[in-house]
Structure formats: structure tokens, C-alpha cells
Amino acid sequence: MSAAPLLDIRDLGVEFATPQGTVRAVTGVSLSVATGECLAIVGESGSGKTQLFMACLGLLSDNGRAVGSARYLGTELIGASETELNRVRGVGMSLVTQDPLNSLTPHLRIERLLTEGVLDRGLMSAAEAGQRALEALRTVGITEPEARLRHYPHELSGGMRQRVAIAVALMTAPKLLVADEPTTALDVTVQARVLDVLRSLRATGLAIVLITHDLGVVAGIADRVAVMYAGELVETAPAAGLFAAPAHPYTAGLLASVPRLSDPATLRLAAIEGQPPRPGEIVTGCPFAPRCASASEVCREVAPRLRSIASGREVACHAPFSQEGRV
Amino acid sequence: MTDAGVQIGGGGLWADSWQRLRRNRAAVTALGVLVALIVAAIVGPWLSPYALDHVDWSLGALATPPATAHGHWFGTDSNGRDLFVRVWAGTRVSLLVALLATAVSLVIGVAWGATAGYLGGRADNWMMRFVDVLYALPYMFFVIILTVVFGRSLWLIFLAIGAVGWLTMARIVRGQALALRHREFVEAAIALGLPSRRIIARHIVPNVLGTVIVYATLTVPQVILFESFLSFLGLGVQEPLTSLGRLVAEGALEMESAPWLLLVPSAVLAVVLVCLNFLGDGLRDALDPRQR
Numbered sequence: 001m002s003a004a005p006l007l008d009i010r011d012l013g014v015e016f017a018t019p020q021g022t023v024r025a026v027t028g029v030s031l032s033v034a035t036g037e038c039l040a041i042v043g044e045s046g047s048g049k050t051q052l053f054m055a056c057l058g059l060l061s062d063n064g065r066a067v068g069s070a071r072y073l074g075t076e077l078i079g080a081s082e083t084e085l086n087r088v089r090g091v092g093m094s095l096v097t098q099d100p101l102n103s104l105t106p107h108l109r110i111e112r113l114l115t116e117g118v119l120d121r122g123l124m125s126a127a128e129a130g131q132r133a134l135e136a137l138r139t140v141g142i143t144e145p146e147a148r149l150r151h152y153p154h155e156l157s158g159g160m161r162q163r164v165a166i167a168v169a170l171m172t173a174p175k176l177l178v179a180d181e182p183t184t185a186l187d188v189t190v191q192a193r194v195l196d197v198l199r200s201l202r203a204t205g206l207a208i209v210l211i212t213h214d215l216g217v218v219a220g221i222a223d224r225v226a227v228m229y230a231g232e233l234v235e236t237a238p239a240a241g242l243f244a245a246p247a248h249p250y251t252a253g254l255l256a257s258v259p260r261l262s263d264p265a266t267l268r269l270a271a272i273e274g275q276p277p278r279p280g281e282i283v284t285g286c287p288f289a290p291r292c293a294s295a296s297e298v299c300r301e302v303a304p305r306l307r308s309i310a311s312g313r314e315v316a317c318h319a320p321f322s323q324e325g326r327v
Numbered sequence: 328m329t330d331a332g333v334q335i336g337g338g339g340l341w342a343d344s345w346q347r348l349r350r351n352r353a354a355v356t357a358l359g360v361l362v363a364l365i366v367a368a369i370v371g372p373w374l375s376p377y378a379l380d381h382v383d384w385s386l387g388a389l390a391t392p393p394a395t396a397h398g399h400w401f402g403t404d405s406n407g408r409d410l411f412v413r414v415w416a417g418t419r420v421s422l423l424v425a426l427l428a429t430a431v432s433l434v435i436g437v438a439w440g441a442t443a444g445y446l447g448g449r450a451d452n453w454m455m456r457f458v459d460v461l462y463a464l465p466y467m468f469f470v471i472i473l474t475v476v477f478g479r480s481l482w483l484i485f486l487a488i489g490a491v492g493w494l495t496m497a498r499i500v501r502g503q504a505l506a507l508r509h510r511e512f513v514e515a516a517i518a519l520g521l522p523s524r525r526i527i528a529r530h531i532v533p534n535v536l537g538t539v540i541v542y543a544t545l546t547v548p549q550v551i552l553f554e555s556f557l558s559f560l561g562l563g564v565q566e567p568l569t570s571l572g573r574l575v576a577e578g579a580l581e582m583e584s585a586p587w588l589l590l591v592p593s594a595v596l597a598v599v600l601v602c603l604n605f606l607g608d609g610l611r612d613a614l615d616p617r618q619r
Contacts, residue, residue: 057518061509062448082523090520097518102511105530107615116529117519165515172519 004073005032006176006207007056007093012068012078014051014060014231023279025051026231028068030306033176038198038208040218040239042254043228044276049211050098052228053178057095058085072176090117094169096179100162100186104153110137110164111149117172129171136167140197159190163197176207183217195220215258219243224312227251230276230287233306237313247309247320249292286318294319347613354609357602364599368422371415375400379416380567382407393587402587404577413569414592420564421571422599424484424554425547431489433543436496441527441535443497444504455501458494466491467560474562484563488550499542503535537611544607548600571596 014026026048033039041049055066056077070077072088089095097103104113114133118124124132130149137145140163153161162182169177179198183191199221202208210222218225218239225242227235227250235248246252253272274291277283286292289299298318306316348354372379376398383403393402393410401410443454470487477483507513508531516526555572557563564570571592578589 059514059517086520086522088520089518095515095518097511097515099511103515105512105516105534107533108529116525117521120521120525168515168519 006035007033008071010069014055014066017063029233036205036207038202038223040210040222040225047228048231049228090172093176094174096165096169096182098181100165103165110151114171136170140167159186178209180211235315247315248317250288344613348609351609353605357605361602368415368418372412375412377409377412401591417569417571417574421551425550427485428488428550429543429546432492432496436493437500440497440500441504441531444501445508445527445531458497462494500535504531536614540607540610544603547603
């Protein structure tokens with residue numbers, strides 16, 4: 001991380017105004033994505049991992065508000081106008097949304113969907129855009145791309161639609177691809193193909209942020225992992241290190257709840273006891289403390305700050321597991 | 328398929344929709360009948376030797392029934408004027424009012440509603456409160472003021488009816504746009520960095536067209552009736568010019584002694600409305616690529 005990061009998020013918070021009062025979805029997250037790296041954001045539903053990047057792309061819903069700072073190559077994104085955001089969206093940072101069945105406008109042909117971003121910006125001529133659309137479809141491994149261009153989204157299978165959605169995001173040659181649970185709606189064989197596509201893109205130097213709750217996906221592709229819990233970042237670590245020796249009890253719990261065929265002891269699924277705090281609930285101390293086996297008095301009273309415990313590893317815990325591994 | 332990589336431009340949506348519409352027999356028949364009626368409305372009055380306001384005293388009676396012998400194919404009205412000429416002249420006015428007023432309400436209503444619904448928040452609030460205020464104004468008052476200020480003319484009727492008609496259209500479209508703007512494909516378009524104006528035009532409006540077209544075909548009969556109401560009050564089409572609505576209203580007064588005065592214009596009106604409904608239905612299906 002010697003060069004300036006591609007995306008630099010500093011102390012970002014996201015809150016939603018609801019009839020029940022203000023709900024904080026994300027609290028004080030600082031994170032950076034380097035050029036060409038693949039960062040996985042993991043956490044359970046409602047942990048704020050999607051909203052974090054929605055805030056960066058200016059896609060929060062009307063009652064949402066972002067505070068803090070997120071800079072893409074020095075351009076501040078939080079509080080930026082639509083015009084300023086449009087200079088980054090697509091051309092700098094692209095998004096692949098969660099549900100491939102709904103992320104392609106139903107009445108536009110694949111060709112139009114692919115080319116509209118570059119044509120609207122006047123980046124290339126119609127003929128060049130057509131060529132590039134074909135290349136993009138080949139890149140994501142779509143067979144017979146010429147024929148597919150003439151199809152409507154509903155004529156393609158779910159896996160194909162997801163790959164087309166990735167192709168759409170690639171057309172404008174972004175440097176960073178934010179993929180929000182790109183494999184969730186797909187069956188396992190198709191998931192594997194989508195991951196292959198992401199892996200090959202990563203090999204071309206594209207930085208990828210992979211938002212997911214599937215640790216198997218993370219293990220297969222990510223360089224670095226950031227774990228979120230209740231809107232806060234609890235641990236960041238290189239992927240290999242995180243899997244070998246999780247430092248935060250929550251991360252350890254997540255890993256333990258993944259079933260392993262090799263270990264008969266996990267034939268019963270391990271689960272983390274209890275529930276995460278409800279959105280809007282006031283939490284004193286560590287938000288994970290009520291569910292944490294090793295929580296002590298200090299955990300319930302003082303919220304831990306994210307601190308460095310080793311090179312490239314940060315954890316927000318008063319009593320992190322040591323690197324020798326206590327699991 | 329060979330030109331797939333090159334062929335980018337051209338109205339893909341429209342060309343495809345036309346293909347699908349052509350396969351819908353009811354819609355094509357309706358379109359054919361409508362075209363025939365439009366042609367009749369244009370050339371009809373010239374086919375008869377009589378003028379619109381010519382009173383034929385030679386028959387010895389004013390309301391004569393239809394017959395080929397005296398050249399009044401649809402008979403004459405209670406003032407002795409040729410009904411054939413009057414029906415087609417009336418069709419011409421009614422279709423013109425209906426299509427232009429609907430077009431006005433369509434253009435303003437869809438643009439206004441889609442913009443309000445897509446932008447949401449404060450812009451939506453202001454735009455829709457403006458619509459509410461216009462709704463609250465009694466439209467007759469509005470039409471009378473327009474007539475007093477600008478004088479009576481056919482164009483004013485188009486404007487007045489269109490100006491009232493777009494309000495409901497805007498509400499309908501706004502509701503649909505509001506639902507669409509949080510759909511993932513709209514978020515994907517925003518994330519692609521497309522400007523709002525393009526997202527509204529390309530991703531929102533085509534998605535609401537089905538509803539819009541069905542509503543528009545329902546607006547046409549309303550507009551035709553509204554026009555006859557305005558004319559009845561002396562604010563719309565003036566004698567000797569006429570419209571289908573007026574002819575039906577006048578015919579209803581004579582329906583016991585001279586039923587053809589009611590039947591002929593009613594039949595034309597009914598055929599127009601039925602055809603518009605079939606065509607609207609066909610268009611709705613044709614505009615949705617998922618229908619096969």
C-alpha cells in the first residue's frame with residue numbers, strides 16, 4: 001500500500017431518518033482499497049456492508065445521510081453533487097448489484113444496455129461501442145456474444161444475466177468494481193463461473209470490492225478481508241491470515257459456523273448465540289459483547305477502537321485472539 | 328445476426344413493438360378501421376354535393392330519413408341539413424380534439440410525472456402540490472377565462488382540455504416512477520453514471536408506457552365527451568361546425584321522431600372508441616418485450 005489508495009474511506013457513517021428516530025447503519029468506518037487489490041467485505045445481513053458502498057456511490061435512499069469522507073483518487077464522494085458523482089460512477093467505480101434478475105432494464109436489448117454508458121458520455125463511436133460490447137461479453141465468458149447482443153434480459157438465464165451485469169459495469173473501463181453479493185441469487189455451479197470471471201478480471205489489474213456473507217467465496221478470491229459487525233469494522237486482515245488465525249471473536253465465530261466435511265465435530269452447525277443489536281439500539285461497550293464468550297467487564301463498558309495488532313492486521317477488540325491461534 | 332455488432336442506433340424498442348403489434352389481429356383490425364374512419368372524416372364531406380350548413384328545402388320536410396334517392400345517404404337533421412356531411416365533419420373535429428388533447432396531456436403528464444417520481448423528495452413534493460392546486464381549480468372556470476382572454480377557437484379547446492387532462496396522467500406516471508426508481512436496474516443505471524434526464528427517458532418512461540397507453544385510450548372518450556359538454560355550453564365548437572358529441576346530443580332530442588339522427592353519430596362514436604380500446608390493449612402488449 002505504498003501508492004495512494006484508489007478508494008480511501010475515512011470515518012464514514014451512514015444514518016437513516018426513520019419515524020422511530022435516527023438509525024445508524026454504519027459507524028465510523030475507515031477503509032482503503034488499493035489499486036488492483038481484491039477486498040472482501042463480510043458480515044451478516046444488516047451489518048451495513050452494502051450501505052457503506054451505496055454511500056460512496058451516492059445511492060443511499062432519500063432518508064439516508066452519509067457523514068465522513070470517501071475519496072476516489074482524491075475526489076470527495078460524500079456530499080458531492082450528481083454531476084461530480086457522475087465523473088466517478090461508471091468510469092472510476094462501477095457497481096454490480098445483488099440481484100441479477102432485476103439489475104438489467106427489461107425493455108432494453110443487451111446491446112443497448114452495454115453501450116449506453118459509453119455512448120452517453122461520447123467516449124466512443126457506435127461502431128467502437130459495438131465492438132467493445134462484444135469484447136466485454138467475451139471477457140465474462142458469454143458464448144455466442146453476437147447473438148446475445150440482440151436478446152432481451154428476460155431471454156437469458158440468471159447466471160448469464162449476472163455476467164452481463166458485470167460486462168455492463170466493465171464497459172466504461174472502471175478501475176474499481178464493487179460487486180454486491182454477486183453470487184447470492186445463483187446456484188453453486190453458476191456461482192463458480194461468476195467467481196472465475198471475477199478472478200480473471202482481477203488478474204487484469206482491476207480492483208474489486210466483493211461484498212458477501214459467503215466465506216467460501218472470500219477464501220477463493222480475496223487478498224484482504226474486512227469484517228463488519230453492527231455497522232462497525234471489527235477486523236481487517238490479509239485473507240490467508242484471517243482464515244488461519246482470526247483475531248476477533250466474531251470472525252472466529254463466523255469461521256466456526258462454516259461446516260467442514262473433514263471435521264465430524266461440525267456436522268451439527270455451529271452458530272453464534274444471540275442476535276446482533278437491532279438498528280437504532282443504543283449500545284454501550286462492544287456491540288458484540290453480549291454474544292461473546294470471552295467478554296469481560298471492560299467489554300461491556302468501553303467500546304474497543306480499531307487498532308493494529310500485526311502488519312496489515314487491525315482488530316477492534318479488547319482481548320483479541322493471539323496470532324498463535326486459540327481456536 | 329451478422330450486423331449485430333454494428334447496428335446500435337435506430338428505435339429498437341419501437342421497431343420491435345411494431346413487429347409484435349402486427350401479430351395481434353384485433354389491434355391490426357382496429358388500426359385499419361380507425362384509419363378508414365380518419366380517411367372518411369377527411370374526404371367524406373367532399374363526397375356529398377351538400378355543404379355543411381346547406382338547408383335542403385326541396386324535400387318538403389326537414390328531418391327526412393336516410394335514402395339514396397335524394398342523395399342524403401344518412402338523411403337530414405331537424406334543420407334540413409345533410410347528416411352524412413355533418414357526421415364526417417363532426418368525426419373530424421372529435422378525432423382532432425381527442426388526439427391532440429390526449430397528446431398534450433400525454434406529453435406534459437408523462438414528463439412531469441416521471442420527473443417528479445424519479446427525483447422524489449422535495450422536487451416531487453413541490454411538483455405534485457402544483458398538480459394538486461391545479462386539480463383544485465374548477466376547470467370550467469379555467470376554460471371560461473381562457474375563452475374570454477383568447478377568444479373562441481378550436482385550438483383553445485385542445486389546449487384547455489389537454490391542460491386539464493395531464494394532471495391525472497402526471498399522478499399515474501409519478502406513482503409508477505416512484506415504484507421504479509428503487510428497482511435495481513435504475514440503481515445500476517445511476518451507478519453507471521448516467522444523468523437523470525437520460526435515466527428518466529430511457530429506463531423509467533418506457534417502463535410506464537403500458538399503463539400510460541391504456542390510460543390514454545381511456546382518456547380519448549372522456550375528451551370527446553368533455554368537448555361536447557363544452558360545446559353545449561357555448562364554449563366549444565360553434566355552429567355550423569359540429570362534433571360527434573354535439574350530434575349525439577342533438578340526435579337524442581329527436582330519437583323518437585328521427586332515430587337516425589341519434590343512431591348514425593352514436594355508431595361512429597362507438598366504433599371509434601371500441602377500436603381505440605383494442606389498439607390500446609394491443610399497444611400495451613406490444614410495448615412489453617416479455618409478452619410473446
